[in-house]
Amino acid sequence: MRWGVVVFPGSNCDRDCLFVMQKVLGQEAIAIWHEEQDLPPVDAVVLPGGFSYGDYLRSGAIAAFSPIMGAVGRAARSGLLVLGICNGFQILCEAGLLPGALLTNADGLFHCHPAHLRVENNCCLFTRSFASGEVVQMPIAHGQGRYYADASTLDRLERSGSILFRYCDVHGERTREANPNGSVANIAGICNEEGNVAGLMPHPERACEPLLASTDGLRLFRSLASTPLEAEPGATYARSAAG
Amino acid sequence: MTSQAERQSLAEKTGLLPEEILRIEEALGRPPNETELALFSVLWSEHCCYKNSKRELRKFPTQGPGVLVQAGEENAGALDIGDGWAVVFKIESHNHPSAVEPFQGAATGVGGILRDIYTMGARPLCFLDSLRLGEIRGEDPGVRNNRRLLRGIVGGIAHYGNCVGIPTVGGELTFDPSYDGNPLVNVFCAGVVRHDRIQKGAAAGVGNPVFVAGSRTGRDGLKGAAFASRLLGSDSREDRPAVQVGDPFMGKILMEACLELFERKGVVVGVQDMGAAGIGCSTSETAARGNVGMEIDLDRVALREPGLHAADILLSESQERMLLILQQGREREAEEVFAKWGVPLQQIGKVSSDGLLRCRIGGKAVVELPARLLTEDAPVYEREAKTSLSSSEAILVERPLGLTECRSSWMAIAGLPSLASKEWVWQQYDWMVGIGTTMGPERADAAVLRVRLEGKTKYLAFTVDGNSRYAALDPYRGGEAAVAEAVRNLAVSGARPLGVTDNLNFGDPYRPEAFGQLRGAVEGIAEACRAFGLPVTGGNVSLYNESPIGAILPSPVVAAVGQIERKEEIIPMGFQREGDRLLLLGGWGKGLSGSIYAWEVLGRRQGPAPMVDLPQEQGLCSVLRALAARGVVHSAHDLSDGGLAIALLESSLTGTGCLGAEVSLPASPTAEELLFGESQGRLLITVAEEEKKAVEEECARREIEVQSIGWVTGSWLRLEQGQDRLEIELAELGRIWKGALTELMAATPKLD
Numbered sequence: 002m003r004w005g006v007v008v009f010p011g012s013n014c015d016r017d018c019l020f021v022m023q024k025v026l027g028q029e030a031i032a033i034w035h036e037e038q039d040l041p042p043v044d045a046v047v048l049p050g051g052f053s054y055g056d057y058l059r060s061g062a063i064a065a066f067s068p069i070m071g072a073v074g075r076a077a078r079s080g081l082l083v084l085g086i087c088n089g090f091q092i093l094c095e096a097g098l099l100p101g102a103l104l105t106n107a108d109g110l111f112h113c114h115p116a117h118l119r120v121e122n123n124c125c126l127f128t129r130s131f132a133s134g135e136v137v138q139m140p141i142a143h144g145q146g147r148y149y150a151d152a153s154t155l156d157r158l159e160r161s162g163s164i165l166f167r168y169c170d171v172h173g174e175r176t177r178e179a180n181p182n183g184s185v186a187n188i189a190g191i192c193n194e195e196g197n198v199a200g201l202m203p204h205p206e207r208a209c210e211p212l213l214a215s216t217d218g219l220r221l222f223r224s225l226a227s228t229p230l231e232a233e234p235g236a237t238y239a240r241s242a243a244g
Numbered sequence: 245m246t247s248q249a250e251r252q253s254l255a256e257k258t259g260l261l262p263e264e265i266l267r268i269e270e271a272l273g274r275p276p277n278e279t280e281l282a283l284f285s286v287l288w289s290e291h292c293c294y295k296n297s298k299r300e301l302r303k304f305p306t307q308g309p310g311v312l313v314q315a316g317e318e319n320a321g322a323l324d325i326g327d328g329w330a331v332v333f334k335i336e337s338h339n340h341p342s343a344v345e346p347f348q349g350a351a352t353g354v355g356g357i358l359r360d361i362y363t364m365g366a367r368p369l370c371f372l373d374s375l376r377l378g379e380i381r382g383e384d385p386g387v388r389n390n391r392r393l394l395r396g397i398v399g400g401i402a403h404y405g406n407c408v409g410i411p412t413v414g415g416e417l418t419f420d421p422s423y424d425g426n427p428l429v430n431v432f433c434a435g436v437v438r439h440d441r442i443q444k445g446a447a448a449g450v451g452n453p454v455f456v457a458g459s460r461t462g463r464d465g466l467k468g469a470a471f472a473s474r475l476l477g478s479d480s481r482e483d484r485p486a487v488q489v490g491d492p493f494m495g496k497i498l499m500e501a502c503l504e505l506f507e508r509k510g511v512v513v514g515v516q517d518m519g520a521a522g523i524g525c526s527t528s529e530t531a532a533r534g535n536v537g538m539e540i541d542l543d544r545v546a547l548r549e550p551g552l553h554a555a556d557i558l559l560s561e562s563q564e565r566m567l568l569i570l571q572q573g574r575e576r577e578a579e580e581v582f583a584k585w586g587v588p589l590q591q592i593g594k595v596s597s598d599g600l601l602r603c604r605i606g607g608k609a610v611v612e613l614p615a616r617l618l619t620e621d622a623p624v625y626e627r628e629a630k631t632s633l634s635s636s637e638a639i640l641v642e643r644p645l646g647l648t649e650c651r652s653s654w655m656a657i658a659g660l661p662s663l664a665s666k667e668w669v670w671q672q673y674d675w676m677v678g679i680g681t682t683m684g685p686e687r688a689d690a691a692v693l694r695v696r697l698e699g700k701t702k703y704l705a706f707t708v709d710g711n712s713r714y715a716a717l718d719p720y721r722g723g724e725a726a727v728a729e730a731v732r733n734l735a736v737s738g739a740r741p742l743g744v745t746d747n748l749n750f751g752d753p754y755r756p757e758a759f760g761q762l763r764g765a766v767e768g769i770a771e772a773c774r775a776f777g778l779p780v781t782g783g784n785v786s787l788y789n790e791s792p793i794g795a796i797l798p799s800p801v802v803a804a805v806g807q808i809e810r811k812e813e814i815i816p817m818g819f820q821r822e823g824d825r826l827l828l829l830g831g832w833g834k835g836l837s838g839s840i841y842a843w844e845v846l847g848r849r850q851g852p853a854p855m856v857d858l859p860q861e862q863g864l865c866s867v868l869r870a871l872a873a874r875g876v877v878h879s880a881h882d883l884s885d886g887g888l889a890i891a892l893l894e895s896s897l898t899g900t901g902c903l904g905a906e907v908s909l910p911a912s913p914t915a916e917e918l919l920f921g922e923s924q925g926r927l928l929i930t931v932a933e934e935e936k937k938a939v940e941e942e943c944a945r946r947e948i949e950v951q952s953i954g955w956v957t958g959s960w961l962r963l964e965q966g967q968d969r970l971e972i973e974l975a976e977l978g979r980i981w982k983g984a985l986t987e988l989m990a991a992t993p994k995l996d
Contacts, residue, residue, distance in 0.1 A: 010497045010586060013409025017679045020696065034584075050677075052407045055493025108990075111402050111672045142674040144406075207676050212694060212811060 004030040005043035013051030045082035048089025061091030090200030101150035107183025137217035139203035148184040166190035258285035282555035293622035308779035321781020333434035346396025359517035365443035366435030378424030407492035412673035414691035446533035462548030501585035524558035531615035540593035630756035644914035647968035664984035689733035703808035705739035710801035718853035723768025730804035735865040736880035739806030746783040751795030761798035775858035818899025833923025841920035907954035
């Protein structure tokens with residue numbers, strides 16, 4: 002499997018994503034510059050976190066019009082796997098590849114901490130290695146992560162099984178306290194109806210090594226990867242890091 | 245030459261002293277023109293040339309086996325971390341700007357220290373910050389202003405740090421009324437670089453082109469350095485134009501462009517960030533360091549607005565700008581890289597041979613000065629110092645509280661803003677970006693980062709410490725204690741210290757008491773560093789921290805960097821396992837003076853500062869490192885602010901599964917002293933029962949006192965002293981400790 006990680010000016014998590022794919026998953030991954038008009042041959046594209054174009058105007062608003070997003074949009078419509086993390090999720094919404102919008106957190110503050118998420122649907126390619134209803138942990142780090150969609154869009158998301166993750170407490174309860182940003186219906190991540198484009202505010206790439214407290218993020222990447230699980234792709238790196 | 249009366253009037257206009265103007269005239273053989281005088285007024289300010297503190301700073305030990313770049317040589321110091329790699333680090337203050345415009349003041353403080361680090365060729369790794377503010381409890385206008393300042397400062401640090409994608413992984417925040425309206429914002433940054441890629445801040449090669457990269461030059465931040473070298477007055481808000489405005493996005497792409505250009509060997513001859521006094525300072529400093537001159541055409545500087553005078557262009561502190569001296573003939577390569585990142589790059593002059601800084605505007609020469617005269621030959625003064633120690637009499641408590649009666653005091657200090665959890669602050673910082681933060685905020689006494697270096701993995705630890713109460717009682721001990729605590733924090737996290745950087749925050753140096761405090765603290769820091777064999781690799785001095793209500797508490801702040809060999813040696817501060825033995829290293833301690841309990845609960849701000857026994861501190865650190873190497877320590881936490889009471893609280897509330905402890909106290913000293921005293925050189929560690937003996941042997945070998953004081957167990961802290969008992973539920977303590985700051989800051993967000 003070959004991953005492509007788009008680098009916008011202001012991307013911050015591009016190097017983290019490349020590290021996870023190359024060293025932890027042990028797969029091929031390349032950086033793709035935002036000015037490219039076409040995508041190189043890749044099996045999945047990741048739009049990483051950060052502050053693309055300084056998040057001027059609105060988070061993700063300028064990046065949505067960058068040359069590479071034209072190519073990403075075309076490829077997504079023909080079925081390429083696209084994953085937007087944090088700022089990447091914001092860009093996908095701004096580009097119209099996912100429904101809804103991400104607004105400023107309800108309390109107006111940036112929040113960075115580990116969050117509990119309930120896996121709502123494991124039928125899509127992004128979540129197939131999780132159990133439905135399972136509680137997992139991944140960190141969040143955003144100032145504009147309050148997911149919003151109107152009632153009819155929400156209804157469609159619910160009925161098509163497009164809601165992938167919701168913020169929850171340690172027991173999996175969808176409480177108000179467990180919702181860090183005021184997202185509608187505690188939504189943390191969604192996919193499109195075709196199931197090939199997904200976006201989430203939490204950072205799976207920050208939850209891929211035991212050293213960093215959680216490895217639940219790795220399971221998301223493995224869901225997408227064609228690597229057989231018994232090969233333990235991270236094992237090589239884990240050994241070298243230990244040495 | 246000018247007359248004495250003329251010099252006096254010029255002095256009043258420029259902030260220079262009449263004798264300094266005379267000195268300039270004698271060196272030049274003519275009076276300086278208006279533009280030149282403006283340059284001197286900023287470059288010869290305390291902020292730029294350390295004229296009042298330099299003599300004191302020379303007392304620091306700066307050499308050591310791992311020192312690659314020592315203090316004063318470059319923009320930041322560099323220490324070896326093995327395998328051909330170095331850690332580059334420095335701390336810097338942005339106190340005055342944060343007082344008048346907290347959000348931008350703090351944000352540009354982050355931007356400034358960031359540029360100092362990557363100017364060295366290093367990829368920045370993390371930030372830490374040391375903040376001091378006035379009282380935030382209550383509804384007085386001053387108190388509400390302090391809350392507004394805190395909200396702005398934390399917001400500004402988050403704004404800049406998060407956007408540039410460098411994690412803010414730790415720090416400290418304490419409160420005292422002396423910081424009312426004069427907050428301290430000290431920001432530390434560290435980065436890593438291969439030895440052979442360390443960049444120089446010196447110009448070289450006659451004829452080589454000189455470029456400005458980054459933002460356009462505007463009027464913002466004009467004479468900010470001079471502003472920082474004055475007292476804050478009631479009219480300081482009028483100085484808001486002296487505060488720069490940051491653009492973290494430009495900061496990020498300028499950093500990425502510079503780091504990418506540095507990868508192309510031989511293109512960049514010298515590089516210097518533009519901070520205080522902008523183009524004027526960076527050109528004269530690089531020229532002076534390289535023993536060359538520079539010819540600058542000010543008409544070529546890209547301006548934000550027309551109509552700037554030569555002095556404005558030279559002294560503007562517009563943010564996100566770098567000065568680059570390139571190898572002639574390779575300009576195209578730089579232009580390609582900067583065009584890729586969308587960062588403006590403009591040639592403004594070239595390197596000359598005669599040691600003079602020459603600037604022209606509109607075809608007319610406006611500056612012709614020896615570069616060294618502006619920088620290295622700036623005046624250095626010996627100021628009058630007066631040592632004033634607090635009374636040496638220990639605090640006597642007439643009717644000491646019994647253990648059971650200490651309950652409400654314990655609750656009270658757990659909720660003090662200075663001691664309460666700083667979650668409200670650090671959750672606003674992205675402390676994880678870079679996926680290296682192994683021990684983030686409130687996980688260990690130091691922040692620990694995993695660093696990936698072309699196939700090698702290293703673990704680095706960082707901490708920033710300072711205790712203004714001790715420094716107020718005894719500046720020398722305050723200096724010693726800052727270093728000792730920083731080293732202790734590294735040791736209990738499993739790290740071996742490599743070196744320190746310091747930030748000296750004091751009052752008006754022309755007041756002998758304030759200067760005496762600076763001198764005492766410097767001598768204390770120097771002595772402690774010598775005892776630990778640590779180099780001071782640089783730092784920052786912030787004087788004139790006085791507002792209409794008076795001077796701040798003397799505030800020496802020390803940031804220390806350490807290294808951990810293997811990840812198995814990293815130690816958290818929270819209790820990890822039910823049934824573990826609780827061991828106290830360094831003894832029970834005695835006395836209350838200097839403690840936060842004495843200051844805040846008893847209202848007794850006097851007595852001697854806690855004694856710092858440097859050999860004992862060294863012994864403690866050796867014991868910890870030996871035990872860490874064997875992997876037997878499950879948790880370790882030093883006893884500092886709030887003594888044993890707060891150490892027990894923090895270890896209980898930050899560990900896995902919220903484990904408490906059972907502790908038996910000796911009959912003497914008093915329960916108050918045992919719980920809240922802050923005798924230095926003490927640690928709390930937990931080990932498996934079967935390792936207790938080995939720890940005791942290790943301690944005996946290094947002559948460190950060790951007591952087995954109890955067990956890790958339950959969901960409460962249960963203490964006994966003879967027949968006296970005290971039991972506190974962790975849930976109750978946790979509500980107070982975790983909630984205090986959040987509640988204060990969330991209560992009236994819009995009204996402050």
